Amino acid sequence: MNFRIAVLAAGLSLLGYASISAADDWPGFRGQGGRGVAESARPPVKWDGTVADDPAILWRASVPGLGHGSPVVFGNHVYLTTAISVDGDAPLQVGRSGGIKAAEGEGRQTWAVLCYEKSSGLLLWQKDLRTGEPRATRHAKATQANTSVAVDEQHVVAFFGSEGLYCLDHSGQLLWEKDLGVIDISKYGIGWGYASSPAVEGDRIILLCDTADAPCLIALDLNTGDEIWRTSRAGDCVRSWGTPLIHAISEVTQVVINGWPWIVSYDLATGAEIWRIEGGGDNPTPTPFVDDSKIYLTNAHGGKSPIIVVKETAKGNLTTDEAAAKALCWRTEQGGAYMSTPVIVKDRLYLGNTNGVLRCFDAKTGDKIYESRLGRKASLYASLVAAGEKIYCASEDGTVYVIEAGDELDVIAKNPMGEPCFATPAISGEILLIRTTKSLFAIGNEQLQVP
Numbered sequence: 001m002n003f004r005i006a007v008l009a010a011g012l013s014l015l016g017y018a019s020i021s022a023a024d025d026w027p028g029f030r031g032q033g034g035r036g037v038a039e040s041a042r043p044p045v046k047w048d049g050t051v052a053d054d055p056a057i058l059w060r061a062s063v064p065g066l067g068h069g070s071p072v073v074f075g076n077h078v079y080l081t082t083a084i085s086v087d088g089d090a091p092l093q094v095g096r097s098g099g100i101k102a103a104e105g106e107g108r109q110t111w112a113v114l115c116y117e118k119s120s121g122l123l124l125w126q127k128d129l130r131t132g133e134p135r136a137t138r139h140a141k142a143t144q145a146n147t148s149v150a151v152d153e154q155h156v157v158a159f160f161g162s163e164g165l166y167c168l169d170h171s172g173q174l175l176w177e178k179d180l181g182v183i184d185i186s187k188y189g190i191g192w193g194y195a196s197s198p199a200v201e202g203d204r205i206i207l208l209c210d211t212a213d214a215p216c217l218i219a220l221d222l223n224t225g226d227e228i229w230r231t232s233r234a235g236d237c238v239r240s241w242g243t244p245l246i247h248a249i250s251e252v253t254q255v256v257i258n259g260w261p262w263i264v265s266y267d268l269a270t271g272a273e274i275w276r277i278e279g280g281g282d283n284p285t286p287t288p289f290v291d292d293s294k295i296y297l298t299n300a301h302g303g304k305s306p307i308i309v310v311k312e313t314a315k316g317n318l319t320t321d322e323a324a325a326k327a328l329c330w331r332t333e334q335g336g337a338y339m340s341t342p343v344i345v346k347d348r349l350y351l352g353n354t355n356g357v358l359r360c361f362d363a364k365t366g367d368k369i370y371e372s373r374l375g376r377k378a379s380l381y382a383s384l385v386a387a388g389e390k391i392y393c394a395s396e397d398g399t400v401y402v403i404e405a406g407d408e409l410d411v412i413a414k415n416p417m418g419e420p421c422f423a424t425p426a427i428s429g430e431i432l433l434i435r436t437t438k439s440l441f442a443i444g445n446e447q448l449q450v451p
Contacts, residue, residue: 024429026073028150029197029243030383031426034289036343041387043432045402047443049417058442059121063114063435066090067145068381069197071426071433071440074151077124077170078116078426078433080440081158083109083144086131092437093140094396094420096354096379102137102190109134109144111163113156115172118428121442125172135162136184138193141381141422146195146241148424150205155222157205161185161194165207167225178225185239186212187283195241195285199255201248201268204228206255210240217244217257217266231271236262238282242341245288247295249312256295258284263297263308277318280304280333286341286383291363294329296344298336298351305336307349307361330366335359341383341424345391345405352380352393358409372409374401383424387432394421394434417441 023040030036047056065084072079083090087107110131115124134144150157155175156168161183167175184191196208205220215233220226237259245256246268253268260282265274281299288297290312297308309329316324335351342351349363356378360369374380374393378401382394389405390412398420402413419436426433432443 024073025075026071026426026428027152028072028199029070029148030287030289030341030385030424033247034243034245034287034341035291036289036341036383036385036424037345038385038387038427041427041429043387043427043430044443044445045390046413047415049415049434049441056443056445058431058444061116061121061123061440063438063440065110065112065145066092066143066437068143068195068422069145069435070148070424071435072149072151073118073426073428073433074170076118078118078440079149079151079156080114080116080435081112081145081147081149081160082114083111083160085109090143091140092143099140100188100190101140103140103142106134106144108132111145111160113149113158113166113168113172116440118431118442121440127168127172127174129158129166129174129177130160130163135182136191136194138191142193142195144193146193147197150198150200152200152222155200157198157200157222159198159207165198165205165220165225167222176225178220180207180209180218183209183211185210185241187239197243199244199246201246201253204268206244206246206268208240208242208244208257210237210259212239215239217255217271219268219271229271231266233257233259233264236264236276237284239284241283241285243287245290245295247290247312251313256288256297258286258288258297258299260284260299265314275310275314275316275318275324275327277308277310277328279308280306281336281338283338285339286337289341291344296342296349296363298342300336300338300353304333305338306331306333307336307351307366309366332366335361335368335371339381343384343386343391345386345389348405348407350384350391350403352384354379354381356380356395358393358403360407360409369407370409374409374411375399375414381422385425385427387427392425392432394423394425396420396422398436400425400434
């Protein structure tokens with residue numbers, strides 16, 4: 001950290017960034033409710049991550065290893081997951097061509113949780129959880145640490161799929177761990193890597209384990225790791241990489257899982273099915289989320305790219321039961337997202353894709369508003385996030401595109417980071433936290449005049 005940034009970081013702590021309200025927390029993948037939205041936040045729009053003295057760069061911290069897990073914020077702590085190669089740098093394929101290749105030559109890894117101080121970027125602690133050969137392969141563009149942690153006031157939950165489930169406290173002390181065996185999310189005979197982040201609600205952890213041979217959804221006790229229930233998804237889903245949505249309404253708290261051929265909602269208390277609807281894309285990755293009492297789902301690949309919007313009160317089979325189907329608000333078979341979870345701002349649904357195309361739909365009616373390319377080199381694997389009426393699109397080409405919400409594409413900034421961006425950014429108050437392949441950035445409005 002250079003002198004200017006160090007002084008600024010100290011000043012930020014004095015101004016109250018060390019005592020952060022719960023409203024500034026981003027407690028899991030895509031923040032509160034998985035919506036990816038911080039309505040009252042106003043982080044910067046323009047910056048240059050390649051310039052050390054850019055006043056918007058509050059700090060930049062080095063991140064060891066390789067991981068696509070997103071930053072998670074609790075108080076003055078920022079959490080990341082990573083897998084550190086013991087035998088040298090792990091390979092990562094960067095560029096539009098993905099193919100079906102598995103990563104090669106990884107060797108032994110150390111899986112770890114990292115905790116940074118939000119006000120300064122200081123690494124407060126690193127908890128190494130397991131060291132060994134990976135128990136499942138990964139796609140060449142994926143990592144061995146694709147998931148984000150989930151936190152509450154007392155717990156930090158990290159799930160690395162085949163490499164285990166771990167529950168820590170906020171000081172990095174291991175409370176308990178659990179080995180759930182090999183969870184090989186495979187296609188074409190290749191394990192493409194585990195990517196479904198844990199979801200925490202009350203005293204429960206929900207884990208999606210859609211292996212090819214025995215897909216299932218599991219509920220565990222947050223305090224002990226004991227299994228509460230396990231529901232088979234055999235016949236319902238071949239593979240899935242999305243994070244579970246936990247959503248409470250007056251009647252029931254449901255767990256909604258993106259999948260193919262079926263998207264299914266389960267009762268958090270028992271694991272029993274509440275509703276289902278036939279999906280479309282055969283590599284379901286985006287995470288379900290709720291807006292205005294409706295559940296939004298999308299996926300793509302294999303010819304279909306549906307967007308599906310369901311009332312939160314849905315029950316039964318929405319595909320085969322005519323009465324149950326009334327809970328379907330709207331659906332289109334084309335226009336959905338492959339890897340990136342969409343975001344809703346001002347009744348507009350925005351979806352980004354790996355080819356750099358951004359699409360906008362009317363969130364209430366499903367009418368398509370526009371389809372346009374962000375930039376010639378843009379490629380969106382990270383999910384979209386929004387603050388106010390600004391939408392942040394982190395791209396594999398090392399650029400964070402910022403667009404103004406509206407009925408035509410308005411790119412108001414193209415911010416270089418100097419490194420590829422695969423992880424979804426986090427928003428905490430006036431600070432945007434961006435993970436690149438090698439760094440963690442805090443982007444904010446400068447509070448002090450520093451010589």
